[in-house]
Amino acid sequence: MDFELMINSFPKLLNAAVVTLKLLSVSLIVGLFIGLLFAILRLNKNVFINKFAYVYSYIFRGTPLLVQIFIIYFGLGQIESIRYSFLWVILKEPYWCAIIAFALNTGAYTSEILRSAFQTIKPGIVEAGRSLGISSKVIFYKIQIPIAIRQSLPAYGNEIILMMKGTSLASTVTLMDLTGVAKYIISTTFKPIEVFIVAGGIYLFMTFIIHNVIKFLEKKYSFN
């Protein structure tokens, strides 16, 4: 055990963890909107619209995240019309490519979580709102969404943790996130176990925090 290396690499890895957290939070926020949009499309009665949303989530859940990042980072730059458009400003940056891939990926999973949450809302609740003369828009925003959020919290908590682990793939497109820096230190010192303990410990700490925040929210928003 090389404790000196562990102590020396700790601040570097901690700095890199900030990158990981940034990637995670931005992609989660964007992903939540994508997820909500596609969950609503999934519940649409129009066959084409809900099939489209289904195919979207099927493709993103059925392929590895690594493929998705590579298609966006290496693949899209190949299309000339993209290279000469305003999109290129974003797509030439590995940071934004990673975020787009993460957001689309977590959006697909979130849409499934939200869809099943919406479907478990008892019809009686919506009917009660309707019989009170509340407009369907208000029913959706004030009744269905809050209940769906409560229902989906446990599954969404898992999704956040999965996504946090997913951000490690940003290191494959040259970003120096926690895993990227860990790999760099491992490959320069050849001390994989020490670095793994420190980097893994930071990841576990983040998992622990997320887990407890979700648990707290679950308690706060539970009905009884």
Next chain:
Amino acid sequence: MELLAFGDTGWGDELFRATLMTIAVSVTAMLIGFSFAAIFTPLKLSKFKSLNLIANIYTTVIRGVPELLVIYLFFFGGSGAIMFVASMFGYNDYIEINAFVTGSFAIGIISGAYSTEVFRGAIQSIDKGQFEAAKVLGFNKFKQFYKIILPQMLRLAIPNLSNVWQITLKDTSLISVTGLVEIMRQSYIAAGSTRDPLFFYSFAAVLYLLLTFLSMKLINKLEVKYSRGY
């Protein structure tokens, strides 16, 4: 389409072999995962707190740390660890383990953590009466498990195991960083030499979709088989 031709002119046969490699790694990893689960599930369900702790550390660490980090640990640390063990037996030469073994072991350990949780959940949701009935009928421990608990456990576990299989299958794409030529690595090579990454990575995505689709069909059949009588 020429890009996918078989033979020297295209990448068809290479990608086909790479797909077989992905399947081989996934199946091996899944089986390694099952053997880990066979060790850690009893520990999780054991009466002894210390054994519980060991199993909990395993599942929590593996499920809380990115797969890529675990793979790097095995990739860079694997041969070192083996050499360390070998040196205790007086063997001091350099040992290199191939990418297939490192890869399937790394993915196997990850998959094992998920399988352990699935098996634990399945055993815990079997009715207590079943265990008691098995005991009352005078079955020995082995027969109790093999004839009564296992079939019921499998029925409950299969839907969740199919999720583990999907995760495992997709995780194998990460082994490409160690240089093992599976779908992802082969697409990377093909994309590099033809300068057509969009096509090859999209094709890789199609291959993965095909694999997940076909395996889901197969697992659904198993599910029907094991829920006979329900």
